[in-house]
Amino acid sequence: MEIWVLSAPVLGVIGLLVAFGIYRAIIAAPAGTPRMQEIAEQIQLGAMVFLKREYRILAVFVVIVAVLLGVYIGLQTAVAFISGAMSSVLAGLFGMTAATRANVRTANAAKEKGQASALIVAFNGGSVMGLAVASLGLLGLGLAFRILGGDPATASAINGYAMGASSIALFARVGGGIYTKSADVGSDLVGKIEAGIPEDDPRNPGVIADLVGDNVGDVAGMGADIFESYVGAMVATIAIGATAGPEMIQRLGESLSDVAAVKFDLMFLPIAMSCVGLIASLVGIASMRVFAKGSPAGALRWATLLAAVFFLGAAYVLTDQLNVKDGAFWAVLSGTVAGLVIGWLTEYYTSAGPVMRVVNASQTGAATNIITGLAVGLESCALPVLAIAAATFVANKVAGIYGIGISAVGMLATTGITMSVDAYGPVADNAGGIAEMAGLGPETRKITDGLDALGNTTAAMGKGFAIGSAALTALALFSAYNQAIEAKLAAISSTRVFEIVLTSPGVVIGLFIGGVIPFFIAALTMTSVGKAAFAMVNEIRRQFREIPGLLAGKEGVKPDTGRCVDIATTAALREMIAPGLVAVVAPVAVGFILGPEALGGMLAGALLAGVLLALMMANGGGAWDNAKKYIEQGNLGGKGSDAHKAAVVGDTVGDPFKDTSGPSMNILIKLMSVVSLIIAPLLV
């Protein structure tokens, strides 16, 4: 078995090498005209400055928490925590570095070689992030498992790895979300609406900040989010396996001659599944060379589907080889299928019928546009939540609580490719911005616009997938939390029975407090975007006013883009602190003051409210965005019409919904769960 355990870190290294190879291929491609290179360098610089300043703040947080963990939980957990945090940071750095090089080369490929070539470059840019997430996750967790995991007694320290990943993720997602939307909203309000110049116009001082925002929000932020889910799902399943009682062992063990062997396999299965998933992702990524010759949308869809099918086939064989019954495979299948279904549902709600409802409502003004968009968002929660419920139902039916964990692993196993597709979007978006700023002409713009539009669809699907996986992961972590407390009680041979009973007033109070937190965090982050965008608006107005010739487009006059980048950076870093602290402190406070049952109620309440808000915000925001785009294509009077003005209001409201507050929910529910899992032994 030893040799198999080593396969995870080995595969992780292989994945990183492939990612590095792809990166080399990206930077080998020509970066275009000097003007293009200059713009790209500004974006790279802005993104790096933000990441460095962000990581400096996070380092303080990580050190403090690591010390606390070391003192109260154990040294191994503290070390795992630091490793998880560093892995997440590295994944963000690798992905960003590649994305901020691929953007300009995508624009150049569109100019020099055409659509297929540009698609490949953009996808390659995204796939470095995808592979970095999956590979670093497997490498880090694989090593942690090799050192700690074989023995159920020390396995709980692995939880620290997930908490490290979660902590970075919350700050990265919230900070990145505030950054990208303050820059986006601020530039649009002054540039597009007040000054009447096009999006990404080089005269606009906020444009570079906007392009940087796509990278720090949609590449680094999203990557940290998915990394957390990927790691969290595995860690939760390992924890459930490690504390498996006799009932679970009997239910899932193929051969019961050796109970320890069954337990080991239950703990190892999530890692093994993710290994198979990484191989499947590599197959999918490789297949893009073939698929790219067809339509870009088809290429991304077929590559993802091929990876999923390959993964499921291999997963079936794998389950057969291990000492685990087939039920585990069916649970994996339920997760994979639910992930695909949620992606498609998100695509439906952010296109087709629902978007047309918003479009039509724009005819009677901004108010009806907003009401309809909110209604679409509220309505769109039902089916994805039922899909999550169905996956939970099936997973539990075939493999009990363990099934819920391994189902989440199944949903996330092909993260290597789903994340690549996700990160492709902002690269294509950036390429369009660079093409516009460098004046590459309508032919090139047409290609980058097409790739960008596709990126919006994949981004919407990616958001749905991120929410679904977060929900299932949080549920698995919640189950692990429950089992950890039970195990601890059994270990100290207490006669107390631990059950989170919904009619117990403590649990009800926890449920209420938990439900309030996502609403509160959503309010905080929306207010932050408003404040930061306000500062951005004032700065852009000032530059237009004070820099002579800027707005007129006088030769040689350049905006001070650095100031705008600095405003977005400072605001994002300042505003990410409060939500982050709430998420970490709330479970600790409730757990120690109201007890472990109330904390269980709190996790359930936060999970429910968080998932609902996340879906509502992501889908409502997507519908508003696409309704505006539809009108901009010339429908209902096109740009400048009253309907368009109404749609722009909806889109602006949707921006913090879908890119700041909504995505923060994913991390919030996972982080609260993993913090609870870690402090569980102290609560007994």
Place this chain on the structure above:
Amino acid sequence: MEIWVLSAPVLGVIGLLVAFGIYRAIIAAPAGTPRMQEIAEQIQLGAMVFLKREYRILAVFVVIVAVLLGVYIGLQTAVAFISGAMSSVLAGLFGMTAATRANVRTANAAKEKGQASALIVAFNGGSVMGLAVASLGLLGLGLAFRILGGDPATASAINGYAMGASSIALFARVGGGIYTKSADVGSDLVGKIEAGIPEDDPRNPGVIADLVGDNVGDVAGMGADIFESYVGAMVATIAIGATAGPEMIQRLGESLSDVAAVKFDLMFLPIAMSCVGLIASLVGIASMRVFAKGSPAGALRWATLLAAVFFLGAAYVLTDQLNVKDGAFWAVLSGTVAGLVIGWLTEYYTSAGPVMRVVNASQTGAATNIITGLAVGLESCALPVLAIAAATFVANKVAGIYGIGISAVGMLATTGITMSVDAYGPVADNAGGIAEMAGLGPETRKITDGLDALGNTTAAMGKGFAIGSAALTALALFSAYNQAIEAKLAAISSTRVFEIVLTSPGVVIGLFIGGVIPFFIAALTMTSVGKAAFAMVNEIRRQFREIPGLLAGKEGVKPDTGRCVDIATTAALREMIAPGLVAVVAPVAVGFILGPEALGGMLAGALLAGVLLALMMANGGGAWDNAKKYIEQGNLGGKGSDAHKAAVVGDTVGDPFKDTSGPSMNILIKLMSVVSLIIAPLLV
């Protein structure tokens, strides 16, 4: 004891007689000029037509459900169900009749006698509704208790009374909410924004429908809502008392020499508390004659507070007299205090700082106004929910599960006066509309405007109170549901233990499904308002276009207000069906398909999501409304400025939030809980 049990129906009759006396006093007052009387008659007619058509549809529903209840649950439950439904209908009829007579007489009193006199008439108009709700509740439940309640074996049939009240309430609230907002939004969009004529201008064909809407939404709809809470809280506590186990009896019984006597007193206490509360309400209502000489706001506040203090004093004496420990009183106190605190919190979020944030955001356009209003709404959930959690905590600490029920009773005991203050608002609003339409001059308008503005504050507080009481009532019903299943299991001497454990996948699935339902109902009702308002807009536009001289204000030319009333009526009745059926069918479906544990999870999920959405929508809507009013007072450029236009968009979005979708949540969570309580025995 017999004699005491009779006190409830006797007090109910006395309350109704007082209400009738107040009604006589109202209609004895002069109704003003012929023009005023003509307008008032149109409003009366419109309101009555709506109620009659609504009740005709509800009669079908009530008969079908009564037959089902008779067949599957028992004849007594079916009869109780019909009684509850009829009581709610009667309360609505009485209250509406008084309100639609008091409105015009308030306007006339403002014209002839001044503010204090107008305040008294308007408050009298509201107090008929308040007393009708409290008195009919006591009369109906008192009789049901007299017939069924003395014996724990038949007490469960009383649940039918609450279900009857709930069923009427959901349709009345949803239908009334859609009516009032379609008329309001439709009239405003065409009249104020397109044609540029003032609110309530007699030329506007939608004005009568708008004024009718205030009555059917804010009087009849709100009355049915509070009636349901009032009855539901008592019924839940009776059910908890009836199925009290030995532990509860020992904990709460003052003297344990006679267990049956303790049980009886536990069942009787909620009714006795409400008797005391009705007396306290009468004292408060009487005190208005004295307080009305001061400021109107002070008068309403002091009368309410006086009633609360009187009630608490009498409740303490009462608990002492009965065979129940003091803990029950402290639970009552926690509920009363939480009710007051939630009211004040709501007042804060819909005035003061939060409103100024929305006002300031209006300077940068509609989008920032919407973002800020949503942020205020999301943020405003935290403290009221914590107040509910605190009340739950205290109530449970001092009196266990029973404490939660009696705490809800405590919050609602002085319904007689709180509902009077609530219903005062729409009467004052109508008086202002009539004054404007009949051209009563600026002096009169100033008084009615002042009373109307106060009505907005009391309406906001009333909404907070309605949500808080709904939450506590639903929680009590949820506890009763749990205990009913336990009791049934014990009765058939099953060894099965019933526990709604949050880590059981069935419960988690139920929680998810339950959480989705409020979001779905919110989407449905918001879409309904949009559709109905659209039809209203087209009709008003048509009349302005096709009736010669209407818009120019030519002498003798009148709009066809009847058509607009008909459109609002038809739309409201058609659109109330789907949400109503979802609320009734969902718990039955989940209960029978997924089992009683999953149904428990569903109730908790719906409760949490429903309360959060209700608070967010009520407070966000109130903040938008008052931000618009603040600008209209001449700030930031006043009416017609860009800031004002932005604020109007926010107010229009807030309309269905605070008056349709938000309030529907209250009933939804109570109705789902009471349906579950009734079917509980069938699920075992």
